[in-house]
Amino acid sequence: xxxxxxxxxxxxxxxxxxxxxxxxxxxxxxxxxxxxxxxxxxxxxxxxxxxxxxxxxxxxxxxxxxxxxxxxxxxxxxxxxxxxxxxxxxxxxxxxxxxxxxxxxxxxxxxxxxxxxxxxxxxxxxxxxxxxxxxxxxxxxxxxxxxxxxxxxxxxxxxxxxxxxxxxxxxxxxxxxxxxxxxxxxxxxxxxxxxxxxxxxxxxxxxxxxxxxxxxxxxxxxxxxxxxxxxxxxxxxxxxxxxxxxxxxxxxxxxxxxxxxxxxxxxxxxxxxxxxxxxxxxxxxxxxxxxxxxxxxxxxxxx
Amino acid sequence: xxxxxxxxxxxxxxxxxxxxxxxxxxxxxxxxxxxxxxxxxxxxxxxxxxxxxxxxxxxxxxxxxxxxxxxxxxxxxxxxxxxxxxxxxxxxxxxxxxxxxxxxxxxxxxxxxxxxxxxxxxxxxxxxxxxxxxxxxxxxxxxxxxxxxxxxxxxxxxxxxxxxxxxxxxxxxxxxxxxxxxxxxxxxxxxxxxxxxxxxxxxxxxxxxxxxxxxxxxxxxxxxxxxxxxxxxxxxxxxxxxxxxxxxxxxxxxxxxxxxxxxxxxxxxxxxxxxxxxxxxxxxxxxxxxxxxxxxxxxxxxxxxxxxxxxxxxxxxxxxxxxxxxxxxxxxxxxxxxxxxxxxxxxxxxxxxxxxxxxxxxxxxxxxxxxxxxxxxxxxxxxxxxxxxxxxxxxxxxxxxxxxxxxxxxxxxxxxxxxxxxxxxxxxxxxxxxxx
Numbered sequence: 073x074x075x076x077x078x079x080x081x082x083x084x085x086x087x088x089x090x091x092x093x094x095x096x097x098x099x100x101x102x103x104x105x106x107x108x109x110x111x112x113x114x115x116x117x118x119x120x121x122x123x124x125x126x127x128x129x130x131x132x133x134x135x136x137x138x139x140x141x142x143x144x145x146x147x148x149x150x151x152x153x154x155x156x157x158x159x160x161x162x163x164x165x166x167x168x169x170x171x172x173x174x175x176x177x178x179x180x181x182x183x184x185x186x187x188x189x190x191x192x193x194x195x196x197x198x199x200x201x202x203x204x205x206x207x208x209x210x211x212x213x214x215x216x217x218x219x220x221x222x223x224x225x226x227x228x229x230x231x232x233x234x235x236x237x238x239x240x241x242x243x244x245x246x247x248x249x250x251x252x253x254x255x256x257x258x259x260x261x262x263x264x265x266x267x268x269x270x271x272x273x274x275x276x277x278x279x280x281x282x283x284x285x286x287x288x289x290x291x292x293x294x295x296x297x298x299x300x301x302x303x304x305x306x307x308x309x310x311x312x313x314x315x316x317x318x319x320x321x322x323x324x325x326x327x328x329x330x331x332x333x334x335x336x337x338x339x340x341x342x343x344x345x346x347x348x349x350x351x352x353x354x355x356x357x358x359x360x361x362x363x364x365x366x367x368x369x370x371x372x373x374x375x
Numbered sequence: 376x377x378x379x380x381x382x383x384x385x386x387x388x389x390x391x392x393x394x395x396x397x398x399x400x401x402x403x404x405x406x407x408x409x410x411x412x413x414x415x416x417x418x419x420x421x422x423x424x425x426x427x428x429x430x431x432x433x434x435x436x437x438x439x440x441x442x443x444x445x446x447x448x449x450x451x452x453x454x455x456x457x458x459x460x461x462x463x464x465x466x467x468x469x470x471x472x473x474x475x476x477x478x479x480x481x482x483x484x485x486x487x488x489x490x491x492x493x494x495x496x497x498x499x500x501x502x503x504x505x506x507x508x509x510x511x512x513x514x515x516x517x518x519x520x521x522x523x524x525x526x527x528x529x530x531x532x533x534x535x536x537x538x539x540x541x542x543x544x545x546x547x548x549x550x551x552x553x554x555x556x557x558x559x560x561x562x563x564x565x566x567x568x569x570x571x572x573x574x575x576x577x578x579x580x581x582x583x584x585x586x587x588x589x590x591x592x593x594x595x596x597x598x599x600x601x602x603x604x605x606x607x608x609x610x611x612x613x614x615x616x617x618x619x620x621x622x623x624x625x626x627x628x629x630x631x632x633x634x635x636x637x638x639x640x641x642x643x644x645x646x647x648x649x650x651x652x653x654x655x656x657x658x659x660x661x662x663x664x665x666x667x668x669x670x671x672x673x674x675x676x677x678x679x680x681x682x683x684x685x686x687x688x689x690x691x692x693x694x695x696x697x698x699x700x701x702x703x704x705x706x707x708x709x710x711x712x713x714x715x716x717x718x719x720x721x722x723x724x725x726x727x728x729x730x731x732x733x734x735x736x737x738x739x740x741x742x743x744x745x746x747x748x749x750x751x752x753x754x755x756x757x758x759x760x761x762x763x764x765x766x767x768x769x770x771x772x773x774x775x776x777x778x779x780x781x782x783x784x785x786x787x788x789x790x791x792x793x794x795x796x797x798x799x800x801x802x803x804x805x806x807x808x809x810x811x
Binding site for chain 2: 130131133234321
């Protein structure tokens with residue numbers, strides 16, 4: 073058993089505090105933040121989801137499960153689960169694989185590496201709505217650069233009426249926004265892999281791809297798993313600004329993902345009860361997804 | 376304890392300077408940006424310079440739905456502004472919220488001013504009058520739906536510009552000629568729900584919703600799947616498939632496509648005047664909304680858009696006097712006429728319309744009177760206005776379903792049936808949440 077001042081490192085690599093109160097003090101700031109910014113609003117949402125009130129909140133009534141039942145009756149709400157699934161899989165999948173690809177090459181660059189890295193990290197500083205507007209302009213049917221080039225290639229780009237085009241637009245904007253974040257983690261992951269492992273494999277004659285698949289990728293599984301969780305949460309919760317700035321859920325309701333409807337009903341239409349009910353449903357979906365990820369996907373992770 | 380003394384001195388000084396001003400501040404939250412923001416600022420400045428008792432402070436709070444959300448939050452926290460500018464879509468919500476607003480009629484009477492709702496254009500005053508006959512809010516900036524026409528494009532396509540297309544068959548014919556001459560976007564529309572369903576209904580003296588479009592009670596339900604509505608949306612859908620009607624997005628985005636010259640005919644607000652006259656590099660004209668000539672009673676009148684001013688509840692009597700003084704100032708026909716000429720918003724009283732007419736403004740600026748003439752008519756029970764709860768969401772449903780028709784995914788009947796079904800759920804919900 074190894075003793076490090078305040079801490080004790082036991083045989084299972086677990087860190088144990090000597091003091092009984094110090095750990096509580098140390099986690100108190102974080103616990104406070106979670107309490108104020110997560111548990112309190114989440115409880116409020118839970119309470120409001122069983123209420124119905126007028127816009128100004130002068131009359132608040134309990135109405136049991138009515139908010140949930142009216143969602144259940146709404147076919148378009150049920151359809152938006154599918155939309156959300158497609159969107160989230162695309163955003164998380166593309167976001168993670170593209171940034172892995174970029175980090176792999178950025179890691180191999182020796183000269184001027186910081187230039188590439190800075191440029192790749194830059195989009196993270198852009199607000200979601202700005203990112204949305206940026207891509208909206210690029211893909212705007214009459215003036216956009218991207219749509220102009222697509223037209224040259226023979227694609228009649230029309231995100232206003234073509235659902236697939238609209239979905240592509242919000243996926244591109246959302247992925248672009250998140251790539252920097254993923255890139256940072258992957259780059260750090262690549263750099264923490266001991267050079268000796270790679271060199272030993274190279275001496276044994278393993279190709280770049282062989283080294284990637286058999287050494288680097290397995291060692292990156294903790295990072296990949298972490299990013300899978302974070303990107304899923306991102307796609308589910310943080311993309312409403314992008315949707316609002318680009319498609320507003322259209323054409324029809326084909327890009328109206330769940331969180332966009334929460335935002336629209338709550339902040340534009342001011343139906344707080346209905347919006348709260350949706351956000352409670354969304355919260356349970358994300359919680360169960362995260363649990364599933366930890367229970368099943370984490371088994372494949374090598375720490 | 377020296378600092379306590381100092382503090383007390385400060386407090387006294389602050390109080391003294393406050394009472395020396397003796398000016399009551401009136402907060403006015405609005406959503407006017409750009410040139411219109413300057414206009415609002417000038418109004419407040421003029422009012423403040425003309426009297427000494429009150430000071431109106433205009434504060435820009437974002438676009439219409441943002442400022443309304445901000446006001447809701449402020450009201451819940453107990454610091455709402457005195458005056459709030461609310462778009463027409465929020466009218467039903469404001470009226471149904473009891474104890475949140477003070478009717479404009481009451482404020483004016485309490486303030487000792489003469490207030491005659493009859494002096495207003497009927498389609499305007501009707502929109503803001505509660506079922507018991509009380510005018511609830513002060514009409515500030517009202518616009519209506521008109522047809523914008525690019526005269527150069529029409530000429531190039533060989534369409535006569537002496538007389539603009541008046542009916543839908545004529546518009547379709549003009550669109551066909553434009554298309555034949557190689558035009559990529561003959562007809563488009565902004566605010567599709569407002570222009571193609573709501574104003575379309577009153578223009579044809581047909582109900583969009585029962586109970587006089589909700590004017591007579593919260594138990595109104597949508598009937599926008601009537602044969603006339605289906606016929607019109609079907610026509611537009613066919614035009615979309617043939618490339619005669621080109622969809623350019625929700626809200627007012629099609630306005631830019633008209634200004635750039637890309638689209639030749641556009642349906643939009645009359646308040647687009649400021650932008651079009653500034654940006655259009657072609658000769659343009661304003662026409663009345665087209666109608667189907669075989670429909671009895673058409674054309675009736677179009678409905679208003681824009682916003683009105685609401686006085687929020689819970690303020691001091693002295694402050695309400697200030698609000699009344701400000702509204703009285705805004706009621707002056709000369710001021711209203713000047714506002715109309717400056718912004719393209721409608722003159723909301725008959726007196727200000729007459730004054731503008733006598734000044735020769737309409738003769739010098741042909742087309743500016745089209746919107747006025749569409750509005751200054753006797754309204755019917757079916758055309759007085761539209762007052763539906765959860766209207767922001769219903770407008771979105773209209774957008775969503777109409778897009779399916781333009782994309783060829785749904786028939787007009789299917790889409791309109793769906794608007795009725797989904798919209799009525801929201802109306803039932805609103806009725807339940809606001810029943811007294």
